[in-house]
Amino acid sequence: MTDNAPTQGIPSPDLKIIETRVYRGPNVWSYEPAIHLVVDLGSLENFPSNAIPGFSEQLLELLPRLDQHHCSRGRRGGFIERLHEGTWLGHIAEHVALQLQQEAGHDMRRGKTRQVKGIPGRYNITYSYADEFVGLSAGELAVRFVNHLVQPDPEFDFTTELEKYIKQAERAAFGPSTQAIVDEAVSRDIPWIRLNKASLVQLGQGVHAKRIRATMTSETGSIAVDIASDKDLTTRLLASAGLPVPRSESVRTVEEAVTVAGKIGYPVVCKPLDGNHGRGVCLNLQDADAVRKAFPVAAEQSRRGWVIVENFVTGKDYRCLIINGRMEAIAERVPAHVVGDGVHTVAELVEITNADPRRGVGHEKILTRITINNAARELLRGQGFELDDVPPEDTMVKLTLTGNMSTGGISIDRTFEAHPENVEIAEEAARMIGLDIAGIDFICPDITQPVRETGGAICEVNAAPGFRMHTNPTVGEPQYIAKPVVDMLFPPGATSRIPIVAVTGTNGKTTTSRMISHVFKGMGRKVGMTSTDGIVIDERLVIRADASGPKSARMVLQNPRVDFAVFEVARGGILREGLGYERNDVAVVLNIQPDHLGLRGVDTLEQLADVKAVLVEAVPRTGYAVLNADDPLVRKMRRKCSGQVVWFSMAEPGSEVRDYIEGHCRRGGRAVVLERSELGDMIVVKHGRRSMQLAWTHLLPATFGGRAMMNVQNAMAAAAAAFAAGAPLHDIRQGLRTFNTSYYLSPGRLNEIDVDGRTVIVDYCHNAPAMRMLGDFVDRLGESLHASSELGRPSRIGVVATAGDRRDDDIRELGEVAAKHFDVVVVREDARLRGRKRGESAALVEAGVRAAMENSARCRQVDIVLDELTAIRHALARSNRGDLVVLCVDQHRTVLAELESVSHLAQAGARSGDEGGDPDFVQPDEEADPAE
Structure with a gap:
């Protein structure tokens, strides 16, 4: 690329994408997957970056982290140097596309821009990507952004577009749990394939492949998942193993819930039988009225309409993660809350908390934003606050009762603090349910003390537990829990690839x-x-x-x-x-x-x-x-x-x-x-x-x-x-x-078939180099047929064709080569013309044959029969017993069916005394009758 080209006129926003390709493996541009854009600069070919007033300054103001790009200089700030010296806008679009991906959390750094040979103003831009959708979107936004810097577009606001792009990238990205497992697999050189747009991923290849969907694996039992989804059944199974669980019953009506609550004793909990993520869970219900209010909330989240009423176990909320029968991490889950500072209202404190860049919507970030809903308002009132009140300094104000991360909670790592007896209880619970990866929810005063002594219980067993509270705890050291998952799927020494x-x-x-x-x-x-x-x-x-x-x-x-x-x-x-x-x-x-x-x-x-x-x-x-x-x-x-x-x-x-x-x-x-x-x-x-x-x-x-x-x-x-x-x-x-060239083992490749005494060879030959090799074979085979023939010199008839998207010279050359080896050449065409008119390719082949015939080639006759089956019938009709017929075919299945049909008809004709063949065919070494 040459810098500092002359400028003419006023720059216009002419940069546009002509072609887009996505390389999903090694390619001609890169060893890694890459996006390839062919762009046209139009009038901007005359305007490098230093020739557009204010361009570089605006670019760096809106994307300041471009100063980290090395470019060809091999050092930080190298791209900025190129920018001020003057570089072409296609090259700039490449760096913008890479930086946009970095803004979305994808650390992509490889890219190159090269001019398309022979076409001024047109460039090949290639750059790496982690997610195909995100990479393509980055290229499209980069082109729009560069054009906007050349000439402002009143309908284009880069800040808004960037936020929209980042949100789209977050939605397309794996969740924290899936990403942790994929990253661990990559670190071990285990190949992976994303099987859908969500979190279904294949690790390994072929017979060695395993699948994951979030934290469920191909080893996770369906029955175990069903049991974990039925909280009532889970509780009964755990109780049968002598594990500490709350007293509970499942009900379908409000009155049944009130009755069971009275029997169990207040306070109680109402929760859906088959819910998840803490949705519909109502805690610390002190009387019948509270149960009546809570029941519809829980029932709404229950897929089958059943609600569990159980006694309320007091204490802290702990999640124990069990992988392959072993405890790998424990996190204390603290419900969504804010801490008063004596200055800001509750609503303002929530805004400040949600401004944490670690918080996002749902599971897109390591923390979830706190949502103020009716349940949160009621909980606030129960603590004596409204949204507009200013809590005293250091006062903890709860906004949810459950400690789920998905409702805005935070996590504190307690992995190395748990009492061994509590660890044993959690591991036994996972074994009882049968889950390879299980999240055991403990409620107890202190995980460092034995639950059986301090009081507490297992309130839930979760299939597909989220990993982010362990991999990204709000407080404490992260636990690398993807390692035991991959160890379980691919034990040390196990093979993940097929040759x-x-x-x-x-x-x-x-x-x-x-x-x-x-x-x-x-x-x-x-x-x-x-x-x-x-x-x-x-x-x-x-x-x-x-x-x-x-x-x-x-x-x-x-x-x-x-x-x-x-x-x-x-x-x-x-x-x-x-x-x-x-x-x-x-x-x-x-x-x-x-x-x-x-x-x-x-x-x-x-x-x-x-x-x-x-x-x-x-x-x-x-x-x-x-x-x-x-x-x-x-x-x-x-x-x-x-x-x-x-x-x-x-x-x-x-x-x-x-x-x-x-x-x-x-x-x-x-x-x-x-x-x-x-x-x-x-x-x-x-x-x-x-x-x-x-x-x-x-x-x-x-x-x-x-x-x-x-x-x-x-x-x-x-x-x-x-x-x-x-x-x-x-x-x-x-x-x-x-291995032979029978149709069973090698269909359409040098298949030899006897058709009523004719030796018929079916092959795919479609270019001049292949025709030379086929011609050499025809010469050698023809000699053996000549030696064994009782009819004199056998004739060679070839049916030839090539694809229409080849160069004219290549097509003519095919005809020239064929003419050297066949007595008769029948030229046909494929059904797909590949951009040419009907008969055009055949005419070029014929021209090549006739040119060779003028130079004393073997060929004595050339016919054009465009349809494949018609051409084959024509060749067979022109042949006699003992002749060699070579068919260069496109649709070999159709051709073989036709040859079988001809063979059957010939056999039937032989039985009736019909000799077959074409009596008018003139042998190459015979003199033709002038009347013919």
Whole structure:
């Protein structure tokens, strides 16, 4: 970015967002999740910050903490220096977005701004985020704010907008309890996924995953929660265990409540049978009239209409937190109150107390604001005060009777003061109810003395108890109670992650992913795999769609059956959302070929390699990158790998690449190479100075007797990945020997089908590099068919197509390559035209074929049949028995169904004496009849 550009005219608020992306994992811009905004400065491209009068001063006045930003200077105040020297407003919007997140409590510091190449005034802004909604809102508000500073908007008040933004951020944030557990998990390198907009969170991956919702876990029993929700049943169970509980009965009417209160003896308590957070609890009721007033208050908060009447136990209110059967924290809960100073009224004291920045609405802060309601006014009158009265100095004025934090109470840590007998009683209560995390409410004069001697009782057992009174006590030391929760879910030494193998490259991704999955399925693993065909969980196709993106990866990681993941990762998903997960244990990069260029800002092979290299950058120190040593661009990725590199190569011994690999292995590295001999080609695994023979290529079914060299390479990559992931050699060998290109194991990838004497190959080939490899296979396969044919030279017919969003030159090149290997080329188009007009892509392919035909290519005939099924029927009609028909398909399921139908019809025709085939077809080596 160049500072101090010339200015022209008057600046206008032209900054606007052109495009927004959310990266949910490692991406081309950052190792961490990030927001990506493409912004256009418009006329502001001519106005750096020092060219707009008063801009920097207003910015720092409204966001003074920007002076803490280092920027590129690497020191505090570096951004201020850039601001005064003159920097572009896109760069300023980046820093404002980061600071807005800090204002909302998210400590985000990473960001960068880069100009979009070739487009003046347009910039890429990326910055980190903790919450997706908060991060996006920060970017939008930052742009509005910068425009406002350029030219004031009378309808925009930054202070109001900032408050609104912070409140939205607080509503989107986790509560204190959930955040404490997530923070502890992160500190232990346990991955987590937020499953909804509230507090449902998955910790761990796949088969190791556990779930939490606030302080309820996947280990919390439903029956235990139901028991804790029924206060009457809870009391009876605790009493049956000899634990101190108040006398109580449940009632449904006011008169029943009065009768029970008289039987128990005043004072009494009325509370809802299944309430929570202290709502509807009425304490210290001295007579029948008080019970009659309290009953409707309690009944309103009872979901089932039952109200408990119990004797009033005097003393202080203590919350004992029991986790996994052990007492972990105790807090004394003091009801919401104010303390008189002899100057301010009760109402003013409440305002002063609520001004504490630690207080917020509900559970959004560590303390809750005090609310003045009718119950509070009555309680005030009972103490001899009104809201306008000035209490004497040091006089405590209660505003609620219960000590719940959610009603404005405060907490005092008493964890290390409790008497051992009281701790034992609390732990026994949690065991009786069956809760893994329980909040035991004690009422007693002093927790340091035995309850059975001083008097007191357990008045309630809570499922999903709040943690904030323990993690953020108003008085005393905080207790790190998230640790025992995570210890319970993931005991020391327990695994939280499943192995992830990610595969990328221009061609061969799907087949390599399937090979790796097949190897580990043979070892008994429950494999979750994503590919362009869909999501496969333990050999079952659960979603049929292009699933090579980050959303599909997250779906696999959420599946509780999966203990091994194999992800096919496409370029589009990386550019759109990043990887969608944090890291992969093994990254496989097959090749970098000229495909998908000209899309989403990727115009060169080097840029495409940078996108694919995101997988390599996501390899941890303990992981491996499996790289194709024969591809120079893939070879360069070794510098981006934090772990170890495993090479695979088909290069001949003595070549520069093989010499490099030999040196790599002598230093203890790993590689998979091809050793050629008179007996055939052998795949060899090298580790240090050891060489281990894996398999003859001609014995691997997927290689068609060693003819399909692309599958030889894919098998080598799969072997290297499986070896890096810990698979024994005999399991890798068995996996590759049993993997074939049948439609069951590899749908749409080099499937061979006999259709009435014709050899039909179904493949996904859709670009020129893939067509070269397919053409090499066709040449090798064609030679064997020619040798065994009784009809002379068999013909080769190819049905080809490509996606419409490729460059014109790439589409034409596909036709040129196809023309070198087929006698007849039938050009079709996909159903999705991807921005082109119908027939446009096919015309480009045809042009490439005809250009090659003029240069003496093999092809003698080219036809355009746009519809896929019609093109396939046309190709089959043009063929004869013994011919080779290669179908490069888009919808392979539909195509295979059509081929099965043709096969059945052919069999029926053979039984009736119909020979089939096209008698008018002219063989390439025959002279055509002029009449034809």
